[in-house]
Amino acid sequence: MFSLNGSSFTNNSLSGVSRCLTQSSRRVSAPMVVAANGKPGDRNVSVLVENALTESAAPVEKETKSTVTGGVGDVYGEDSATEDQSITPWTLSVASGYSLLRNPHYNKGLAFTERERDSHYLRGLLPPVVVSHDLQVKKMMNSIRQYDVPLQRYMAMMDLQEMNERLFYKLLIDNVEELLPIVYTPTVGEACQKYGSIFRRPQGLFISLKEKGKIHEVLKNWPEKKIQVIVVTDGERILGLGDLGCQGMGIPVGKLSLYTALGGIRPSACLPVTIDVGTNNENLLNNEFYIGLRRRRATGQEYAELLDEFMYAVKQNYGEKVLIQFEDFANHNAFDLLAKYGTSHLVFNDDIQGTASVVLAGLMAALNLVGGTLAEHTFLFLGAGEAGTGIAELIALEMSKQTGIPLEETRKKIWMVDSKGLIVKSRMEVLQHFKRPWAHDHEPVKELVNAVKSIKPTVLIGSSGAGRTFTKEVVQAMATFNEKPIIFALSNPTSQSECTAEEAYTWSEGRAIFASGSPFAPVEYNGKVYASGQANNAYIFPGFGLGLIISGAIRVHDDMLLVASEALAEQVSEENFEKGLIYPPFANIRKISAHIAAKVAAKAYELGLATRLPEPKNLVEYAESCMYSPAYRSYR
Ligand SMILES: O=C([O-])CC(=O)C(=O)O
Numbered sequence: 001m002f003s004l005n006g007s008s009f010t011n012n013s014l015s016g017v018s019r020c021l022t023q024s025s026r027r028v029s030a031p032m033v034v035a036a037n038g039k040p041g042d043r044n045v046s047v048l049v050e051n052a053l054t055e056s057a058a059p060v061e062k063e064t065k066s067t068v069t070g071g072v073g074d075v076y077g078e079d080s081a082t083e084d085q086s087i088t089p090w091t092l093s094v095a096s097g098y099s100l101l102r103n104p105h106y107n108k109g110l111a112f113t114e115r116e117r118d119s120h121y122l123r124g125l126l127p128p129v130v131v132s133h134d135l136q137v138k139k140m141m142n143s144i145r146q147y148d149v150p151l152q153r154y155m156a157m158m159d160l161q162e163m164n165e166r167l168f169y170k171l172l173i174d175n176v177e178e179l180l181p182i183v184y185t186p187t188v189g190e191a192c193q194k195y196g197s198i199f200r201r202p203q204g205l206f207i208s209l210k211e212k213g214k215i216h217e218v219l220k221n222w223p224e225k226k227i228q229v230i231v232v233t234d235g236e237r238i239l240g241l242g243d244l245g246c247q248g249m250g251i252p253v254g255k256l257s258l259y260t261a262l263g264g265i266r267p268s269a270c271l272p273v274t275i276d277v278g279t280n281n282e283n284l285l286n287n288e289f290y291i292g293l294r295r296r297r298a299t300g301q302e303y304a305e306l307l308d309e310f311m312y313a314v315k316q317n318y319g320e321k322v323l324i325q326f327e328d329f330a331n332h333n334a335f336d337l338l339a340k341y342g343t344s345h346l347v348f349n350d351d352i353q354g355t356a357s358v359v360l361a362g363l364m365a366a367l368n369l370v371g372g373t374l375a376e377h378t379f380l381f382l383g384a385g386e387a388g389t390g391i392a393e394l395i396a397l398e399m400s401k402q403t404g405i406p407l408e409e410t411r412k413k414i415w416m417v418d419s420k421g422l423i424v425k426s427r428m429e430v431l432q433h434f435k436r437p438w439a440h441d442h443e444p445v446k447e448l449v450n451a452v453k454s455i456k457p458t459v460l461i462g463s464s465g466a467g468r469t470f471t472k473e474v475v476q477a478m479a480t481f482n483e484k485p486i487i488f489a490l491s492n493p494t495s496q497s498e499c500t501a502e503e504a505y506t507w508s509e510g511r512a513i514f515a516s517g518s519p520f521a522p523v524e525y526n527g528k529v530y531a532s533g534q535a536n537n538a539y540i541f542p543g544f545g546l547g548l549i550i551s552g553a554i555r556v557h558d559d560m561l562l563v564a565s566e567a568l569a570e571q572v573s574e575e576n577f578e579k580g581l582i583y584p585p586f587a588n589i590r591k592i593s594a595h596i597a598a599k600v601a602a603k604a605y606e607l608g609l610a611t612r613l614p615e616p617k618n619l620v621e622y623a624e625s626c627m628y629s630p631a632y633r634s635y636r
């Protein structure tokens with residue numbers, strides 16, 4: 001602790017990347033200089049003294065205040081309600097000159113204006129030219145397109161995120177369809193597999209067993225105090241790639257960059273976390289570049305205690321309105337964690353609930369093409385894990401709401417095949433608890449194709465993580481008793497997809513309504529072009545999270561997932577349907593997210609789970625107005 005001009009500074013508040021928080025910033029007798037690590041004398045750092053308690057109480061970034069007074073910093077209303085007042089007022093340093101160019105939150109590169117170059121000690125540190133944000137985007141896109149290998153593009157994007165955050169987000173928002181497969185599935189999967197080898201700068205917060213007993217302090221090492229969304233993984237089931245241990249960090253980082261780009265949550269409110277309890281992946285344990293703990297996974301009490309400490313510390317540090325998104329946990333933990341913390345925290349499991357909501361939306365839209373109601377269809381899943389059973393439950397719930405038929409009955413329209421064959425009553429004793437609701441009366445069937453022939457589903461959904469399992473025989477069987485078979489191959493990344501788009505269209509003679517978890521390019525079959533949709537939870541979680549935040553929701557409720565599905569399905573246009581599409585293009589995702597957010601927020605108010613009062617009159621407009629914009633601020 002040291003003192004400057006009468007204000008107290010904790011080491012914590014001055015180390016690392018720092019933020020300025022209020023409009024009433026007071027520049028300390030310029031050019032008073034204090035190093036970011038608290039040591040006086042660094043010419044490149046100037047200091048703002050702030051008091052976080054004077055914050056206005058808008059829930060997310062308000063972009064109206066685009067001009068920063070008194071220095072370079074985030075000057076927008078943020079929710080101070082969750083601030084731990086014992087650690088405030090806290091003080092933040094703001095970089096200028098050489099440090100400013102190396103601070104990704106504030107750096108604008110060649111876009112610094114002449115005036116900014118004068119006032120922030122940048123003269124001579126930049127070449128003379130001043131360029132626009134748009135030209136920077138054009139140049140970066142040209143440069144990224146030079147790389148043929150997707151992983152190189154991924155690394156270029158990560159470097160950009162570490163160099164100039166606003167340019168990174170503008171690039172992603174303006175080119176979402178081109179860049180989504182780079183920062184997200186499928187490339188992020190390869191990045192996680194090779195994370196140790198391509199590791200440059202750490203991103204996110206690593207909490208390993210070594211930090212047991214100290215998680216509260218570890219959270220304080222993170223430079224941001226006002227966290228609204230955490231995406232956390234323990235790396236045990238990364239996409240369909242299995243246990244990648246600590247290298248799963250690519251997933252929370254990627255998901256949160258979509259929270260910002262697609263859902264408009266400001267980057268500084270997002271915290272990626274990887275919990276490292278070891279890995280059972282022998283290749284990684286023997287890999288000299290592996291970045292995680294070199295031990296087999298902790299289980300049982302040791303695992304539960306670490307998770308418990310983390311969940312408790314999060315609530316202590318960020319309050320009860322921080323959204324915790326569980327991502328890519330293995331089945332045996334995912335369901336239990338959701339059940340355990342669902343009543344005490346604002347938690348959401350993307351693989352169970354997000355995937356369910358996006359698939360239900362696709363099915364609602366598909367009914368426009370195939371006819372009938374949801375309850376008139378029969379569903380068969382390959383894969384009875386988080387995604388499969390999560391989707392099944394949400395479909396059954398929606399059928400029950402639509403028809404008034406009890407849930408136990410609507411579930412009977414849904415069948416599942418796992419690695420041991422069709423889930424039937426005779427297997428009940430040995431089934432994991434989350435599979436039991438799907439065990440119906442039927443003789444045992446081992447092979448998927450035989451289950452298809454016997455059940456005759458109208459909808460076939462792959463959620464097994466096992467690639468190439470929708471064989472020609474399976475797809476052809478679907479096409480014999482369905483005019484338009486609905487086939488979803490959800491497993492990620494592309495290598496794990498149950499079949500390709502080309503296979504689905506070719507083997508069904510162009511009749512399949514097809515969607516997949518990872519993107520496929522349009523396919524030409526018999527002179528016609530078929531574009532398929534991406535049934536990926538990226539459509540849902542950014543808008544869903546935004547809706548929770550703008551309403552100040554304290555719990556997630558299944559009805560919110562149902563309205564999110566409706567909101568997404570409503571965004572599919574006639575023009576999309578004419579092309580056989582059951583999802584709207586990602587290019588419109590911010591508008592889609594605002595609609596999802598509005599419906600989720602409205603449901604939170606209706607259910608009495610919202611704490612932000614009064615309820616805004618026009619929730620869509622409100623959601624849009626809260627969204628982060630990557631436009632540069634001007635630094636006076
Ligand atoms: O990340 C994705 O593309 C979708 C997802 O959650 C998963 O496959 O686990």
Ligand SMILES: [Mg+2]
Pocket residue numbers: 239327328350351
């Ligand atoms: Mg996932």
